[in-house]
Amino acid sequence: MKRLVIVSVVLMLVVIGAACSGSNGTTGGITLSDAWVRSPVIIDQSGAAYLVIQNHGAADKLQSVTSDAAQTIELHESMESGGMMSMAPVPNIPIPANGRIELKPGGFHMMLMGLTRPLKTGDKVQLTLNFEKAGKIPVTAEVKEQ
Amino acid sequence: MIRLRWIALIAIGLMLAACAHNFAGVAPNPIGPAPDFALTDENGQPFKLSDLRGKWILLAYGYTHCPDVCPLTLAHLRDVKKAIDPTGDKVQVVFATIDPERDTTDIMRQYVGHFDQPFTQKFKGLSGTPQEIAQAAKAYNVKYEKKESTSAGGYSMSHTAEVYLIDPQFNWRMTFPFGVKAEEIAADLQYLMQHPEAK
Numbered sequence: 409m410k411r412l413v414i415v416s417v418v419l420m421l422v423v424i425g426a427a428c429s430g431s432n433g434t435t436g437g438i439t440l441s442d443a444w445v446r447s448p449v450i451i452d453q454s455g456a457a458y459l460v461i462q463n464h465g466a467a468d469k470l471q472s473v474t475s476d477a478a479q480t481i482e483l484h485e486s487m488e489s490g491g492m493m494s495m496a497p498v499p500n501i502p503i504p505a506n507g508r509i510e511l512k513p514g515g516f517h518m519m520l521m522g523l524t525r526p527l528k529t530g531d532k533v534q535l536t537l538n539f540e541k542a543g544k545i546p547v548t549a550e551v552k553e554q
Numbered sequence: 555m556i557r558l559r560w561i562a563l564i565a566i567g568l569m570l571a572a573c574a575h576n577f578a579g580v581a582p583n584p585i586g587p588a589p590d591f592a593l594t595d596e597n598g599q600p601f602k603l604s605d606l607r608g609k610w611i612l613l614a615y616g617y618t619h620c621p622d623v624c625p626l627t628l629a630h631l632r633d634v635k636k637a638i639d640p641t642g643d644k645v646q647v648v649f650a651t652i653d654p655e656r657d658t659t660d661i662m663r664q665y666v667g668h669f670d671q672p673f674t675q676k677f678k679g680l681s682g683t684p685q686e687i688a689q690a691a692k693a694y695n696v697k698y699e700k701k702e703s704t705s706a707g708g709y710s711m712s713h714t715a716e717v718y719l720i721d722p723q724f725n726w727r728m729t730f731p732f733g734v735k736a737e738e739i740a741a742d743l744q745y746l747m748q749h750p751e752a753k
Binding site: 446448449450453454455456480482484486488491492493494495496497513514517519521522553554 | 618619620621622623625626628629661664665668669697698699701703704705706707710711712713714715732733
């Protein structure tokens, strides 16, 4: 009886663990979390997506992103120089060894261009991030207002 | 000895009063009349900034193809309005484009309309000819330039991304640098509404 209880508790923990990590992509040393997409202000314009990349392994690079929600996804960086904010596409986003990179407003972000469907607050968007070493890692992003 | 203690207490009191509020924004020195400009509003009507005399004005510049920085600024201004004047008409948000090539009156109406939904008092979304926009930007030392890009989204605009606060007497009271949080802008505005003489 005691064994049965232990087995069920362990099983429950495994199930809960699996459920919780459902929206977080993990492959090798890279963990993706807190992915979200800002709903485009004007319906046919681009959306921006953000997330946290945690690297527990060797240095890597985020090279590209794909999704069925957008025809093209570009990696962009907003930066400040001489008091002006500007934005430019970048070829990749370097992920330092054992480091953490946060894609956030005013910094690195993913630009979803040519949206294939309107994105409404609460919608879920599947993104696949392609890393130089870790390969493809899927993640689910939620559409948020801000 | 007792007198000395009183003097010390008064001095401390004065110091506390002076730093009762730490402003997140920067006040122009000296504070003076707000520069005026003329553009076209989101309904295609001629608009002068001084038409808003009598209100607290939160003024920002940007462009609608800006997916990262500008929505953040507008969302902050929406949150300030929500915190301070959700049902009133004392605080007016104004967003002026620096991208006249793409930002038509119609686009500006859609853009500000996304952020002012919770309010009966609507945000102003201003556009105009390149010359008018250059003048409106120069009035507040806003710098911008077109940046050709390899991006599929076309060119982008580099621009200063500050927020300007103008009081009901139409004086330029404060400049908030990019990155200042909505709560901080709201706290400064609330303080100035209660202490209009504060600097």
